[in-house]
Amino acid sequence: MPDNPQRADGERVLADLNALRAIGTYKTGVHKPTFSEPHKRSLDWLVQKLPDAGLSAAIDGIGNVFGTSAKPGAKLLAGSHLESQNYAGWLDGPLGVVYALEAARVLNTDPAFKGAVEVAAWCDEEGHFGHFLGSRSFVGQVTEADIDAARDRTSGRTMREALGELGLAGRARIKAEPGRHVGYLEAHIEQGDTLESGHLAIGVVTSIVGIWQYRINFVGEQNHAGTTRMAVRKDAGLALAKFCVAIDERFPAACGRRTVWTTGRITLDPGAPSIIPGTAEMLFQIRDDDPAVVARLEDLLRTMAGEVNALERCTVHVERIRIGAPASMNSGFQDAIEAASKALADGRSLRMPSGAGHDAQMLATIMPAAMLFVPSIGGISHHWTENTADADIVTGAQVFVDACRRILSG
């Protein structure tokens, strides 16, 4: 029992996070893809821990872990995820699950809140098999046919095979019950350097940005790299490179303050050293929390494509392949996190959008939801060197538990 029953036990939080890092360790991080053996052991670890917080534990038919309370009336749901990207960091996911567990341990033993915090670990937030399958299942957006079709991007193993191997085949999926929860709270590492560079402890997430994804195709003329004169070439790869550079030059004048854009993949066809590429493709994405900004950038992208088609040797076609609408975080919950930061982190907090996607955006479609960030050292993410200072982890846990208390008291 900690000295103050309403504060998080920092040592216990760090011990739990290190226990999870010891399962599927890779260098100073972890390699724990969805439904791998170390992922399953991490789910089992959580199932063992939840009764300490006064919760009944179960893994459902899509691999979500729930800690549920018998308390009547509305409860606060808190959680995150336990699987990792391949060969990635130890905190991306587990931090939010352990904070949720800690909040339940602290508040569910407090006579004022007994049993008011429930815990969830959402399966496959990292998208090995799909797109937020665990939290989307809970909010009612995943069909059995979706699960039939899901397949591990790396190994090709189907989700049905994986569920069978883990002994989860045939289990029911737990869905949200209307009125059961007052809302959802999730903590996560920032995955950027805004907090660190501002010497801040807590990010109060205002919204989770939308992701607009584009496939941009260039068509030139495939030909022999030795016999085709420079003057007559239609090199689709060169057209693509020029387009990337033009985006870099022209987007800054039209973007918002925190807009980001990325060319993540480039493919030249046929991709042989002695053949001029006849076609080329780039995967391009824009993220912002303001759809009007993205609309302006998409217009610019299409204007630039029109200029290429009118003036250059190759043609280009811009195809939008995904729209991810931004999700607004509940303003009352944001106030609760900020108040907790004032009380326990010297007010070193900042309201900021989340550039990354999180399960909270799925929960936000059916209930009030909010998120709290802790600093990432060097802003590094999705890499095994990802880290957060122990002191920041402890401060974050204290603010999280206090924010839960304030939300439940509100």
Place this chain on the structure above:
Amino acid sequence: MPDNPQRADGERVLADLNALRAIGTYKTGVHKPTFSEPHKRSLDWLVQKLPDAGLSAAIDGIGNVFGTSAKPGAKLLAGSHLESQNYAGWLDGPLGVVYALEAARVLNTDPAFKGAVEVAAWCDEEGHFGHFLGSRSFVGQVTEADIDAARDRTSGRTMREALGELGLAGRARIKAEPGRHVGYLEAHIEQGDTLESGHLAIGVVTSIVGIWQYRINFVGEQNHAGTTRMAVRKDAGLALAKFCVAIDERFPAACGRRTVWTTGRITLDPGAPSIIPGTAEMLFQIRDDDPAVVARLEDLLRTMAGEVNALERCTVHVERIRIGAPASMNSGFQDAIEAASKALADGRSLRMPSGAGHDAQMLATIMPAAMLFVPSIGGISHHWTENTADADIVTGAQVFVDACRRILSG
């Protein structure tokens, strides 16, 4: 017997080329990778035809077909290759083999030259298993260990397995015999548009250009595409795109009249839509027949890399991975081709380098060698739409046979 015993029979040449196109047909071209079933049938077709030209036929232990003559004294060797690139044209290779066969048929029955033309079809000029393996074996540059290591780039099948399946395992490889040949003559489609755009019938190849190949690596910092601000990114993919555009802007001022350069492959790592590429690689090549020009361009490339390393956020490293020295064609043979063009093609010939590699560059390392080009419609090559007008094919055959006669008379 044609009216003039020393001229090629155009109808016979077209019939032979169409017979070879009927083996492994793909649309109007062929799909005849090295040691595929249609490739082996093409080799067998040639073995059947060679006795008509007074030659003994054999396939050797690396898949080269030879038509050899019992005539004492030096002979002229002529040939090309019978396999194709994947889903490619009908003339790239077979044209030179059929011209060689035709020269042997015409001249070996002429009492003045009886048996003076020998024929070769070199295996794997198109590089499915290696790098000019057939002609390099003949000139003594391929070891048994090289064959042990060779593997089909597409299927992964080893060359040993393929030779075994075709019944060629254990056969001796035929090597060049000093003094047996006065030289080597090869015909090929141009694979560019120089002849067509100049309304010319014959290219007299002066040299086969060298190919310098580079691996250019960019190192930035892999990070999350949603949470990493534009201002702090080190995007290796963007650095690569800028470098491609800079090459396009700066090479023209330093290159030679016929220099060509190509970025054939680009790889971003990890190549995921939501991850800023931490490293990126481009395969880059320069072709020219003047090593001094290439040295100047390589200096420029390294200067540009130095500027990036001094001024930009990512670093770049230029590694030369291949030098292909240019091969000069024999000047007496060039004169013979030009004289034959004057006699039989109204002098519509042009001296020009070959931008593509050919078996002739390997033969040139041990004997006088030369090449003759016929026009490619639209300059198209390494694609099933590759073609040459029938009239140009017939003219080319007549010039080729006459050039052989002039070389043997010289």
